[in-house]
Amino acid sequence: MTKVALAQIAPVLLDREKTLARAIDAVREAGAAGAALIAFGEALVPGYPLWVERTDGAIFESPIQKDYFALYCEQAVCIERGDLAPFCAACRDAGLVAVLGVIERPMDRSGHTVYASRVVVDGRSVAGGRAGRVLSVHRKLMPTHEERLVWGIGDGHGLVAHPVGEWTLGALNCWENWMPLARAALYAQGVDLHVAIWPGSDRNTRDITRFIALESRSFVVSVGSITRHGDIPAHLPARERVSRPGDTLCNGGSCVAAPDGSWVLEPVVNTEGVFFAEIDHREVGRARHSFDPTGHYSRPDVLRVLVDRRRLGGAEFVDA
Numbered sequence: 502m503t504k505v506a507l508a509q510i511a512p513v514l515l516d517r518e519k520t521l522a523r524a525i526d527a528v529r530e531a532g533a534a535g536a537a538l539i540a541f542g543e544a545l546v547p548g549y550p551l552w553v554e555r556t557d558g559a560i561f562e563s564p565i566q567k568d569y570f571a572l573y574c575e576q577a578v579c580i581e582r583g584d585l586a587p588f589c590a591a592c593r594d595a596g597l598v599a600v601l602g603v604i605e606r607p608m609d610r611s612g613h614t615v616y617a618s619r620v621v622v623d624g625r626s627v628a629g630g631r632a633g634r635v636l637s638v639h640r641k642l643m644p645t646h647e648e649r650l651v652w653g654i655g656d657g658h659g660l661v662a663h664p665v666g667e668w669t670l671g672a673l674n675c676w677e678n679w680m681p682l683a684r685a686a687l688y689a690q691g692v693d694l695h696v697a698i699w700p701g702s703d704r705n706t707r708d709i710t711r712f713i714a715l716e717s718r719s720f721v722v723s724v725g726s727i728t729r730h731g732d733i734p735a736h737l738p739a740r741e742r743v744s745r746p747g748d749t750l751c752n753g754g755s756c757v758a759a760p761d762g763s764w765v766l767e768p769v770v771n772t773e774g775v776f777f778a779e780i781d782h783r784e785v786g787r788a789r790h791s792f793d794p795t796g797h798y799s800r801p802d803v804l805r806v807l808v809d810r811r812r813l814g815g816a817e818f819v820d821a
Contacts, residue, residue, distance in 0.1 A: 503666065506531035506539040507724045507755040507776045509769060511732040512548040517576045520546045525591040530775045532595025538665060540696045542726035543602040543675045544617050547576040549700040551728065551750050552743045553647040568738045570651060577606035577615045580635060592624030593633030598665050600672045602698045609814050614653040616640040619672050619698055621663055637661050641674040642683060658812040662690035667782045672696035678709055686808045689795045693719045693785045701725030701751030703768040714758035718788040720780045725754045727773045760788035
C-alpha cells in the first residue's frame, strides 16, 4: 500500500513566499504521516488569477489589469532563480515526491510571460541522483477562457512520466485533463498514478476524476485549493470587487478514484487541510485484465499519437 497526501490548502494570493511557507508546512505534515507523494492545486503559488472575471479583465489597457499583471509577474515562480529551493529542501527532508502547481516566470521566454506550470519535485534519496531536485516542469498547453488574458500557451516538453516506487506518475493541469490526446500521451508512457491539479472546485473534479480512472485503469488523485475572502490581502487592487467578506472563491473538491472508478476519497469541499488516502498497486493489474488503453486494447497500427516534447523558446541562435 502507498499513502498519498492531498494538500487542499489556501494560497496567500499574490504572495509567493507566504504561500510557499504554507506548502512547506503541508509537506512536513505529509512526511510525518509517511506519505510517499503529496500533490497541490493548480497555480497555488502565488495563486489563481481570480480577479480577471471579477474586474472586467478583457478591457484593453485597463489600469487594474496592468497593476495585477505586473504584481503577478513579480510574485511568480522563477525556477532558475531558485525560488523553489526551500520547497525542494522540505521535500528532501520529508523524503517524498511532490506535484506542485505554480505560476512560472521562465527566463527562456523573456521573463515577463507567465505560465500555469506543474512541477514534480523528487525528495527521495536515490543512487546517482540528488534528493530535492526538480524532475520536470510542464507548462499548461492551453489556458482556459479568461486564463488566456494572463497566461502564456505552453508546450509539450513536460508531457513526461516519472517512476515513483512501483508507480508511474503523470500529471496535468486543470482542463488539460479533458484533452484526450494529452491523457493518451501519458497513458502511453505507462502512467498508472494520474495526478490532476485544479484551482479548486468539486464541479470540476467530481465527474472527470472517476472518468479518467475508468479510462486509464489507474488511480487518479485530483487536488484543488481553497480560496476565501481572508486569503486575499487587503492591499491588492480593487479587492472589494474581487471578493467580499464570507466569500469562498475556490471550495477544494480534492478526491481520489480507484482504477474501477470507485471512490477512495470522495470530493472534500469547503475544508482546508492535508488529506490522506492509501492506494494498492495490485488494483491496477486487476483492472487492466479487461482493458489496457495503450496495451492489449490499443491499435497502434490504426491510431497513434505524435507528441512534440521540444521546449519552445523565443529564438534559436547558431553561433560560429
